[in-house]
Amino acid sequence: MDSGVIWGTWGLWGLLGLVSLATYVWRFAGATIAARIDPGGAWFQWFSCLAYGMLAGLISRIILLPVGILAETPLIDRLVALAAGFLIFAAFKRNMLPGMVTAISVFGVLATLRDFEVL
Amino acid sequence: MPVWFVSLAMMGFGSLARDSGVSFGVAVVSTVTVWGLPGQIAFVELFAVGAPVLAIVVASSMANMRFLPMSISMLPLFRADRAAWRWRYLFAAMMSVNTWAVTLRFAPEMPEQHRAPYFIGLSITCMTAGVLGTGLGYYLAGTFPFYITVSLIFLNIMYFTFLFASVRQRNCLLALFFGAALGPLFHLISPDWGLPFCGVTAGTAAFFIDRRMGGGHG
Known part of the structure; x- marks a missing residue:
């Protein structure tokens, strides 16, 4: 429509x-x-925690229970990519770039293989 | 680096907007005025299925509710700079998850008078990249194979995942951990109200547990 x-x-x-x-x-x-709000005070800290809690909840919901196009990919692909990313992230002393690049590469390869029906 | 992710993410939105039957102008302007991907996605997806006006407005507003705690936790950083403080409503309108996270990470270490120019420069750059990305995605819609489009969307999610995972403060890390665990559960209980309740529960728990643990801040 x-x-x-x-x-x-x-x-x-x-x-x-x-x-x-x-x-x-x-x-x-x-x-x-x-x-x-005083930037050095407890309320400032509490609202920061609230914002991080909400954002982490949103991201984890999108990874585990996505809607739209991401929902067409298997959950295992998203989880494997995420786990690989965190492994490299930890190995590089919590440096975000290697972790992120690993996660995206793993996911991209899996998505491509599935699209070409190799997997 | 953040700039590239904004334009790639907005390319995904641009192509989604075109598929949803939203005009080019509305898609691009929404990137500036709504400036929050979950709200924009709710807007075009519900529009595409012909949802009632009230449902579209409420859903996109709820999807962008995070801006409330976000502006409360960012704007006080500018208060010491009297000239900048007068523009706080404009700063709140220019803020995105990206510019918020980057500002919270780097601005506290800067001299107070450098924070506002830094935030403004960052925001204008990101918004420009977002607008260009939306436009490009709109024009390229339908030309990408599935695995490219879906990887672009996953890239955006992973960018935020690892940006947040590299946060240093213990109370914020606890909030991220609890939020990640509770988000999907609360969503299953109530898709509309799950997210704000998840934020309040995870944030409050993290705040008090961090206080209980005491010492070792930073």
Whole structure:
């Protein structure tokens, strides 16, 4: 179905405006609260923990329970690539680049092999 | 380095947007005004299936809720610089997970008056790369084989995974660990509210356990 037909050009721009506003609400609420937060204090630390907890939850959910195109790849491929990445990451004393390159290469090779039906 | 990942990730979004029937202008402008991939993806995917307006707005807003704790934990770094502090709402609008993570990692060691110019330069560079990536991805949509597109998306996820894994502070590492364990579980319980609850639970647990452990900060 082509949603553009139902929405029309202006409707889509209006929808983008609403979606953007709905995102700015969080950003600006954060900016307002930030005025009362001391960067050396406990609240600052707590909000940092909250942000990291939320981001880690999001990423781990995308790896384990993806939606969209990533869901078409087998879970084992994603996990093997991740494990290989962390192994190299640890071997290189927690240097992000070797770990990341390993994980992406392993995943890329697996995805290519599956696409050509070698695996 | 962050710049390349932004443009590659946004290329993935650009091609997704085209497949979803969103116009070129809306796709590119959304990269600047929404400036958060999970919210943008929710927007175009729900639009493609003809979801009601309210559902699209709520879903993309929830997907971008992380900006609340993120701006609270980044903006105080600029407060000592009085000229920069007046622009804090603009900084909040320019912030992405990428620029937030990089700023939190490097800005605390910088002199206060250098932090805002650093953040602005980083953000403008990343946004430009994001816009170019969205446009390029829109034009190239459908020309990539499956394994290239899916690897581009996985690259984006791995970039953040290892960027966060190299964080040094113990309380943040604990929060990452708990968040990674709880995220999928909470998502199974409630796809809409799972993420904020995961953030609060993992973050609060990490905060108090770190305090309990005492000493050895940094």
